[in-house]
Amino acid sequence: MIRLNINGQEREVDVPADMPLLWVLRDELNMTGTKFGCGIAQCGACTVHIDGTPTRSCVTPVEAAAGTAITTIEGVQGKAAQAVQAAWQKMDVVQCGYCQSGQIMSAIALVAENQNPSDEDIDAAMDGNVCRCATYQRIRAAVKDAAKTMRA
Known part of the structure; x- marks a missing residue:
């Protein structure tokens, strides 16, 4: 066991x-x-x-x-999770949705540690999270929105 x-x-x-x-x-x-x-x-x-x-x-x-x-x-729970989930909805990130649980898990870890991530920080943290629907711009916008919520 x-x-x-x-x-x-x-x-x-x-x-x-x-x-x-x-x-x-x-x-x-x-x-x-x-x-x-x-x-x-x-x-x-x-x-x-x-x-x-x-x-x-x-x-x-x-x-x-x-x-x-x-x-x-x-x-997932806590301020970072709530910020990311709200940003994902606000930015209408999900298309097919298959990659989203992995994307969200990576985004939560990022904004919990870095409340002001640059594009490079986001790219590095999300590296290897593949979105077949190519919603990368919306993902980046949602991460920035979630980080802004974390700063508030």
Whole structure:
């Protein structure tokens, strides 16, 4: 059994230690907000926070996540999460929506740390988060709006 802290709740799973965290979340725990995109940590759809750091869950063995604080899109909360969620709606970022949980997880981590990000800061923080619909300009605008909310 592997003990995990997910969204503030202790969970135990009986899975192979090398099973990717993504599959534990989706297939074992029925937490489907975190998406499978590429399986090789290149697209960002599977992004979760591990101890506050955006992490690709598709390549993270579940045993590596034991003893950490895992936050999924279902469990985000706080000022940064609220600011990003409101900005995403205000800027009408979502098109197909498939990448959005990963995009939002990366954006929350960014604005929690940097309330005045430059375009370069945003590009660096969101690097590897692929949006097939190419809403990158709206994503950047939403991150800036969320950061402005954080400064207020």
